[in-house]
Amino acid sequence: MTITLPDLVTPTGRLILPGDAPRPQWLAARRRGIGGSDALAVLGLSPYGSRYSVWADKSGRLREQDDNEPMFWGRRLEPILAEEFTARTGIEAAPCGLMANVDRPWQLASVDRLTADGGVLEIKTTSAYKASDWDAEQIADAAEAQLQHYLAVTGLEHGYAAALIGGQRLEIRHVQRDERLIQMLIEAEAELWQMVLDGTPPALDGSDASLAALAEIYPTAADRRVALDAETVAALRRYDAWCAEETALKKAKQAAKASVCGQLRDGTTGTFGGVEVVTWKNTGSFDEDAFTAALPDIAAACQKSVLDVQAVKARHPELYAAYRGRRFHVIKKGLQ
Known part of the structure; x- marks a missing residue:
């Protein structure tokens, strides 16, 4: 059976995979471009990823990671938190699927929800230890970068982040489109994606993510000597x-x-x-x-x-x- 997908579901976002597609299809599709969860790492600002680890993942050099407990519960709680977002704001929110930008097909967006007022909704579950990231109307850096990436893909003007902190407190933030940050993201992501296509790795940094990626790519040592420069x-x-x-x-x-x-x-x-x-x-x-x-x-x-x-x-x-x-x-x- 052939599924016909609409060309555009947002001003610049083309649906390439429906939201109910089997998970193996999602995992394969996400490696065909740069997604929102990669955005902060591509900028070199993530404590959990790096430009090198994103390059290695998109190049197919890293194994697919199984969901850990936080990821599992984040997925399970997503529908509940989306309902609560609507209850608190009065704004309806509906699932979409995987989108690609019409001009930059490598730039992908798997938004949690599209909102009825013409925005996107990103849902987060985070530890109480990260509560300060959301204090005083702040928004965590990763959520900010992810939302701006989604706005870049979709062409929409605003978005929301709904974060459940420590399982007990829901914080909702409204985020406007930031053209300066979006341009930085587009340039950094385009550069990294070209490296993926060329098979040229970015410079290694000293992050745990880069070292972990190296260790996974080269898990065993061959008995040989290497002349160092x-x-x-x-x-x-x-x-x-x-x-x-x-x-x-x-x-x-x-x-x-x-x-x-x-x-x-x-x-x-x-x-x-x-x-x-x-x-x-x-x-x-x-x-x-x-x-x-x-x-x-x-x-x-x-x-x-x-x-x-x-x-x-x-x-x-x-x-x-x-x-x-x-x-x-x-x-x-x-x-x-």
Whole structure:
């Protein structure tokens, strides 16, 4: 059966996939362009992605990621939050599908909803730890970039972000089209998409996302030597020097912490001039060893089976070696 999709569903947004398309189709389609969730990373401003990781993903070099718990609950809660958005604003909102810009077919928009007043709605569920991103009528950077990307694709003039914070507080923000930011996004995204087409990676930065992408692309090491150029060795020397400095700073930091804890002793809160300045409470990591030693029966009742890694190492050394992560190690003697 052939599904005929309308040419334009917004002034510049062409529907290329209906909202009820099977998930495998969505996953394949999203790799054919740059989407709103990529926008902040393309600008080099995301704490969770980078230009390199987006390039690697769109180039098909990274495996598809399964939904984690936050993503799962975000999808499940989306219809409920869309209904609540309408209840609070009086603005109807309807699902659409995957759109592409008519002039830039690589620029994609999977908007959560189109609103009856001619806008888009982006729905977020976020941790209470990120609540400050939405304080004082602010909007989180990722949501702002995503909405402006959607406005670039669709040609619409405004949008809304509805964010459920900590599962208990819904914040709604109205966002107007920002032509300056949109132009920045278009230029940065067009440059990166051309790199995807050319197979040319962007420059690596020091983000966790870039290093994780590299580790996934090259998960196992071949037994061969690689001649490094002088610029790379200079970077290696800087890395080694910064590691030494990091160690010294960590010791100094721990010494300062020990001084404060030594004065707090069994107190939970330290004050200065009557104002709270530090806390030391039982909210840290759970001590499994101490718990098991003190309460062995309860610990045994709460046990669950886990993979015996040492057994894999002993019985299947070749598989153990194949699934080990790669460790970065500086050979100091070689740098002298």
